[in-house]
Amino acid sequence: MRRYWGKFFLLLGVCAIWMIGQGEGPARASSLEEIRERGVLRAGVPDFRLYPFAFTEEGALRGFDIDLMGHLAEAVGVPLELVPLSWEEVTLAWNPSYTWDRYDLVAATISVTPERSEVCDFSAPYFTTGQAVSVLPGSGILTPEQLRGKLVATPADTTSEEAARTFFNASSIVLLANIPECYEALLAGEVAGTVTDLAPILLEPRVKSGEIAVLPKTLSREWYAVALPKGQPELRDLVSRVVEEVREALTEKWIGGQ
DSSP, X not given: OHHHHHHHHHHHHHHHHHHHHHHTOOOOOOOHHHHHHHTOEEEEEESSOBTTXXXXXXXXXXXXXXXXXXXXXXXXXXXXXXXXXXXXXXXXXXOTTOXXXXXXXXXXXXXXXXXXXXXXXXXXXXXXXXXXXXXXXXXXXXXXXXXXXXOEEEETTSHHHHHHXXXXXXXXXXXXXXXXXXXXXXXXXSXXXXXXXXXXXXXXXXXXXXXXXXEEEESOOEEEOOEEOTTOHHHHHHHHHHHHHHHHHHHIIXXXXX
8 A cells, every 4th residue: 555655646746846847948939929918129239349230329229230120129019128249149049049038039240041040030131241351451461362371360159250260270260259359459460360241340430440451352242130039930020021121221321321
């Protein structure tokens, strides 16, 4: 009899643990309907300078990506909550273990790649770019090939790093946290060149002032898009529709007149 009751209570305990686990599962991505019920769109954006896509001016976040998120919140019909993110936090969007608990979608000059698309969804593209090589004026370096054997800075865990690794020896590559850090390393003479996204570097004030020179040859061709969770087609389709409606006007506003 004691053996019978022992098995009974053991089974009861296992069932209780299973029920607790079912009730406290991991967070999951919010659907379009759930975002509307919550009453706010949580939009991930860079917490570092990516002019003209995201930058701080007079204490406020501004730029192409910021405006785009405003249009998306308006289309959803809820207020916008900007969630500033480091690049490491941005990359959670294509981390299989991420549960989309911090933000609903993210725009941060994110290039679409087949590998990222296996993990997260992407909207229609909103900007065409590529990977550019920058050097100091007067360095005598006129082509990317002349940088081989010299130190080259690039942001870690980005398509910039991927392009740099296909073109330069691994021992020459210096990985930094973001694009601004790459500029600073170049200006300080710590590296001979950088590999970064073309659009931000072309519109960087230090390029326009002549402190940094961009080589004419790019290493790749890429497209920026908004990253979203898999399995939310209604949200993805709404975001893509808005992107297609506003990308031309935003490009003219932030890039056309530069």
